[in-house]
Amino acid sequence: MTAPLKVFITGASSGIGLALAAEYARQGATLGLVARRLDALSEFAQRFSHLSISVYQADVRDEAAIAGAAAQFIGEHGLPDVVIANAGISKGVATGHGDLAAFREVMDVNCFGMAATFEPFAKAMSEARCGTLVGIASVAGVRGLPGSGAYSASKAAALAYLESLRVEMRPFDVAVVTIAPGYIRTPMTAHNPYPMPFLMDADRFAQKVAGAIARKVRFAVFPWPMRIVAALLACLPRWLYDRLFEKAPRKPRAVA
Numbered sequence: 001m002t003a004p005l006k007v008f009i010t011g012a013s014s015g016i017g018l019a020l021a022a023e024y025a026r027q028g029a030t031l032g033l034v035a036r037r038l039d040a041l042s043e044f045a046q047r048f049s050h051l052s053i054s055v056y057q058a059d060v061r062d063e064a065a066i067a068g069a070a071a072q073f074i075g076e077h078g079l080p081d082v083v084i085a086n087a088g089i090s091k092g093v094a095t096g097h098g099d100l101a102a103f104r105e106v107m108d109v110n111c112f113g114m115a116a117t118f119e120p121f122a123k124a125m126s127e128a129r130c131g132t133l134v135g136i137a138s139v140a141g142v143r144g145l146p147g148s149g150a151y152s153a154s155k156a157a158a159l160a161y162l163e164s165l166r167v168e169m170r171p172f173d174v175a176v177v178t179i180a181p182g183y184i185r186t187p188m189t190a191h192n193p194y195p196m197p198f199l200m201d202a203d204r205f206a207q208k209v210a211g212a213i214a215r216k217v218r219f220a221v222f223p224w225p226m227r228i229v230a231a232l233l234a235c236l237p238r239w240l241y242d243r244l245f246e247k248a249p250r251k252p253r254a255v256a
Contacts, residue, residue, distance in 0.1 A: 011087030060113030147250025
């Protein structure tokens with residue numbers, strides 16, 4: 001009998017993280033779930049009380065807290081098979097308008113938080129020559145979107161970081177999977193004041209992501225039409241991109 005997968009997920013209290021937790025719970029996985037909202041994690045664990053689920057309250061910007069959660073999970077369940085760095089936030093910002101605090105928060109959560117999530121597991125996985133590290137990036141990291149400079153920058157950094165990590169971990173047989181979502185129906189996108197083409201339900205997205213992780217796909221974009229959109233955006237000459245997006249709808253600025 002095959003042992004259940006052991007999966008560690010950050011940002012698991014809502015949105016994509018919650019959908020991924022539910023998908024792996026349906027597969028009977030042993031779960032380690034991390035978020036700032038312990039109440040939401042505990043409620044989820046109660047729904048799947050027949051499974052082995054450990055919950056940890058931590059902010060991914062706090063490397064000591066994430067390391068502590070990782071150590072507890074390893075102590076209770078052993079080294080995870082899959083670590084998913086999913087925690088992320090999005091805030092509208094505008095340079096020159098006093099939004100530096102919001103900019104730093106987005107960068108810290110979306111980029112530094114990803115590295116902090118992988119840090120406690122990478123060496124042990126390398127020594128064991130097994131495991132999969134998964135980063136949730138975004139199609140928004142392909143080009144800089146006006147009004148979303150912090151989010152686009154953080155996801156572009158995540159894309160580059162994950163590619164670097166993938167090559168670094170290759171000699172140790174540790175897979176690194178980059179997932180670049182398009183528009184997914186979550187609380188983060190619920191109030192976007194602009195059209196969201198090919199909007200995908202979070203549960204369907206989670207199914208697709210779990211399949212890509214199982215296949216150890218290096219890079220995947222969901223929903224699939226956004227692969228074409230991302231490729232076209234990447235190829236647009238700068239002068240044309242500037243003209244097309246100069247008056248594009250923008251995410252409202254975060255209010256302190």
